[in-house]
Amino acid sequence: MTDLIAPSAGAVRTRFAPSPTGTLHLGNIRTALFAWAFARHHHGQFVLRIEDTDLERSSGASADGILRDLAWLGLDVDEGPYYQMQRMARYREVVAKLLAEGRAYHCYMSVEELDQLREAQRARGDKPRYDGHWRPENVAAHGLVPPPGRLPVIRFRNPDEGSVVWHDAVKGRIEITNGELDDLVIARQAPVGEVGVPTYNFCVVVDDIDMRISHVIRGDGHVMNTPRQINIFRALGQEPPVFGHLPTVLGNDGEKLSKRHGATGLDEYAAAGYVPEAIINGLARLGWAHGNDEIFTPAQLVEWFGLDALTPSPARFDAEKFEWLNGEHIKRLPIERLGERLKPFLEAADYALEGGPSPEAVGELLRDRAPTLKKMAEAARYCYVRPIVDAARLAELVGAAQQPALDWVSESLAQVTWERPALAALLKEAQTRFALKPPQLLMPLRLLLTGTTQAPGVDALLFTLGREEARARLAARPAA
Numbered sequence: 001m002t003d004l005i006a007p008s009a010g011a012v013r014t015r016f017a018p019s020p021t022g023t024l025h026l027g028n029i030r031t032a033l034f035a036w037a038f039a040r041h042h043h044g045q046f047v048l049r050i051e052d053t054d055l056e057r058s059s060g061a062s063a064d065g066i067l068r069d070l071a072w073l074g075l076d077v078d079e080g081p082y083y084q085m086q087r088m089a090r091y092r093e094v095v096a097k098l099l100a101e102g103r104a105y106h107c108y109m110s111v112e113e114l115d116q117l118r119e120a121q122r123a124r125g126d127k128p129r130y131d132g133h134w135r136p137e138n139v140a141a142h143g144l145v146p147p148p149g150r151l152p153v154i155r156f157r158n159p160d161e162g163s164v165v166w167h168d169a170v171k172g173r174i175e176i177t178n179g180e181l182d183d184l185v186i187a188r189q190a191p192v193g194e195v196g197v198p199t200y201n202f203c204v205v206v207d208d209i210d211m212r213i214s215h216v217i218r219g220d221g222h223v224m225n226t227p228r229q230i231n232i233f234r235a236l237g238q239e240p241p242v243f244g245h246l247p248t249v250l251g252n253d254g255e256k257l258s259k260r261h262g263a264t265g266l267d268e269y270a271a272a273g274y275v276p277e278a279i280i281n282g283l284a285r286l287g288w289a290h291g292n293d294e295i296f297t298p299a300q301l302v303e304w305f306g307l308d309a310l311t312p313s314p315a316r317f318d319a320e321k322f323e324w325l326n327g328e329h330i331k332r333l334p335i336e337r338l339g340e341r342l343k344p345f346l347e348a349a350d351y352a353l354e355g356g357p358s359p360e361a362v363g364e365l366l367r368d369r370a371p372t373l374k375k376m377a378e379a380a381r382y383c384y385v386r387p388i389v390d391a392a393r394l395a396e397l398v399g400a401a402q403q404p405a406l407d408w409v410s411e412s413l414a415q416v417t418w419e420r421p422a423l424a425a426l427l428k429e430a431q432t433r434f435a436l437k438p439p440q441l442l443m444p445l446r447l448l449l450t451g452t453t454q455a456p457g458v459d460a461l462l463f464t465l466g467r468e469e470a471r472a473r474l475a476a477r478p479a480a
Contacts, residue, residue, distance in 0.1 A: 012044030013214045016070075017204065019051045020062035023265040024069045026257060026317065027219060027249050030283040034246065035217045036075045037284070037305040047211050048080035053203065069266045073276045074298060082211070084203055091198035094206050094236065095154055095187050103235045106152035106192060107134040107185070129182035130155070154187035154195065156202070156232060164227035169215070169244030169307040176227040184228050201225055205232045213241050217307075220245040244307050247314045249286055257317050273345055273373030275333065278326035286315035295328050327371030338363035345377035351384035357464045365456055365464045383464060387451025391478040397444040397453075405434040405441055406448075410474040418467055424459040448477050 014035040018028055039046040048070070050063050063081070070077065098104035109117075109130070118128035132138060135157065146152065158181050165175045190196030198206075208216065223245050233240040249257045257264060269279060280298050288311070290296070290304040330338065339360030346359055353359070362380045370376035398406065409430050416426050431441050446455045449470065455461060462470045 011212070011214060012039055012042035013047060013212050014039045014044065014217060015047040015049055015208070015211060015213050016075075017049040017051050017207070017218075018066055019054060020066060023062070023065055023267050025264045025266070026283065026286075027264075029069070029073070029266055029279070030249065030286055031218055031246060032070065032075055033073075033280060033283050034288070034305075034310070035215075037301050038215060038217060038307060039078075040302040041305045044214070045078040046075070047082070047213065048077045049082045049207055049211070050080075050084065051200070051204070052083055052085050053197065053200065065267070069270075072270060073266070073279060079211070082207070084207070087203075087207070088198070090210070091203050091206055092187070092195040095195045095198060095202070098156065098186070098235065099154065102136070102157070104154050104156050104186060105134065105136055106146075107155045107183070108146045108150050108152045109133055110147075110150065127180065129180075132183055135183070151189040151191060151196075153185045153189055155183040156186045156228075156235070158183050158228070158231055164230050166226065166230060166240070166243060168223075169217075169242055170247070170310045171220070171223075171245055171312045174223070174226075176224075178227075178231070181228055181231070184232075186232075201228050202232060205229050205236070208241060209233070209236065209238050215242045215244065215307075217244045217246065220247055244310065246310065247287060247312055250314045250316050252316055252318060254316075271374070273375065273377070274322075274326045275329050275341060275373070277333075278322075278329040281329065282322045282325050286317060287311050287313075295325065295332075323371045330371070330373070330376070331367050333363075333367075335360050335364055338367060342373050342376060345373045346380060346384075349377050349381070351380070353384070356384040356469075357466065361464050365460055369456065382450040382452075382455070386469075386473060386476075387449075389448055389451055389476075389478055394444060394447055394478060397447060401434060401436060402440060402444055405430050405436055406444065406474065406477070408433070409441075409445070410471055413462070413467060413471050413474075418463065420459050420463045423462050424457075427458055445474075449473050 016032040016035050018024065018032075024032075036046045038044075048067075050066065052063065063083075067081065095104065107130075114130065117131060117133075121128045134144065134152075134155075138144065159178045161178060163175050163177045164181075165173065168174050184201055185199055186202035187198050188196035207213075226243055226245075230240045251257050266279070277298060280301060281296055284296075284301050284305075285294075288305070288309050290300075290309065293300075293304075296304075333341070339358060339362075342363045343353070343359040346353060346362065357365075362383050363376070365383070366376045366379055370379050409426065412426055412430075416422050427441065427445075430436070431438060434441070442458050443453050445458045446453050446461070449455070449458070449461045449465065465473070
């Protein structure tokens, strides 16, 4: 039998253990993020484990999606992925050990009998729970005989006395009396002499021991699993890891985050043009803070992160703030990286990139005006598709004073040095030469270049479109 290895003193090893039953949503991404950040802060290891024992709902595509999403976020994994279905022999080995030591036993109570027991307990005002009917001492005392043909489950023999006490890294001291815990099923039905499929609460304990996990950071939906798991750890002669249970993420209405609050899956945010740095920043702020720092990088998160700064109160997700954060991170991206990330969105919009400005140039033009890459690509249409100018609107903006100014600008663009300072100087000279205020010249130029007056600075537009395209758009203006 493989030895059970206790965590090395001082070695930080965290794990992320999702079920491959769908796409990663914001709640479990935040769990992965905090586990990763804690490991990285302490120069430890971050382990990925795929809990795929739910055969009906698990899928290989979902497992592949988990790996892809973690890689997209930049949450690098030191070990794994480990798949629970590939560790069945190991779990059965440990179940057999507990049986041999009298710490587990066969139970023949049927589902129907268990339901009847719980109904009777509720009727008396008792907490519904399995009553230990098939414990070996009860079998001996009452001469119980297994019903013919009925396959038993295997239950862990929970201690009868005392309490399970642990200091939760997020919630503080928690105590659960053993009297509140019944004997957990740790293996499903199988003939005596065999071990059926082990259950979740048992498998995770074996995994955490074998993988030497020092800190378990997970959602607070697991709080009531923790005392059961701690008792199994101790039955196997191991001290449990440090547990930290993260509070639920709520929407702005105070209800649990769901589809009605907007996108919740990481794949949806990636498709909408969010960048990984912003996702990490936004999720980290849901239940954790570093002073008043609002915008920070993944590297800064790693530098600052600690479990002591996690709050036990539910965090509220604000979709508008999430989008704002994304825009702030887009502004801070190096232009080469912004171009790389924008390019697929420009291609998805079916623009002819070969005949237009580079993605880097478009990103430089629009980075302050679009909070997501998808919206940036939508706004970039006039960079690749020559606009149809509304003649009536142009007539409103172009009078006798502007006509010669527009002609002069168009002609001067043929010779000017194609750099933004030179283009800005040319526009300034045109305003002086023709005694025009800035809006009198720049508004019609914006309309001619983009089809709208709500556009970036004209010098930036000219520089991005290029000399030939800019002059062609000015030359094609309808008669005012």
